[in-house]
Amino acid sequence: xxxxxxxxxxxxxxLSEGNKGWKKEVNxxxxxGREPKYDIRDWAPDHxxxxxxxxxxxxEMQILLRAFSNKS
Amino acid sequence: xxxxxxxxxxxxxxLSEGNKGWKKEVNxxxxxGREPKYDIRDWAPDHxxxxxxxxxxxxEMQILLRAFSNKS
Numbered sequence: 542x543x544x545x546x547x548x549x550x551x552x553x554x555x556l557s558e559g560n561k562g563w564k565k566e567v568n569x570x571x572x573x574g575r576e577p578k579y580d581i582r583d584w585a586p587d588h589x590x591x592x593x594x595x596x597x598x599x600x601e602m603q604i605l606l607r608a609f610s611n612k613s
Numbered sequence: 614x615x616x617x618x619x620x621x622x623x624x625x626x627x628l629s630e631g632n633k634g635w636k637k638e639v640n641x642x643x644x645x646g647r648e649p650k651y652d653i654r655d656w657a658p659d660h661x662x663x664x665x666x667x668x669x670x671x672x673e674m675q676i677l678l679r680a681f682s683n684k685s
Contacts, residue, residue: 554677
């Protein structure tokens with residue numbers, strides 16, 4: 542499997558904690574040196590392993606936030 | 614592969630549109646008849662196929678929204 546380089550630029554928030562200390566987190570992550578994106582994903586303690594997740598660009602995150610601010 | 618039943622309870626917002634009309638969407642979805650959760654995922658046109666994504670409970674979504682409202 543090809544190696545994936547990533548750098549967690551900013552820890553935004555922990556959404557929940559699940560089995561064996563895995564946490565669902567929102568982070569700002571640069572993948573393979575590219576422009577950082579928001580990332581919602583499960584992580585093992587100390588970020589040694591990651592689960593599946595989605596990445597959102599700044600624009601996508603703003604659209605999400607605006608949609609929910611209009612809902613409430 | 615086992616069948617997954619889901620019902621899109623609410624279309625919240627389209628975040629972006631990508632290749633071949635696939636869209637990254639936020640929906641409120643009930644999976645296998647369970648309590649609906651927020652779901653961020655890529656979808657083919659007419660929702661005939663889905664990509665990978667994450668589901669967020671109401672609590673997790675509220676934590677996310679609060680984190681970003683405190684950021685700005």
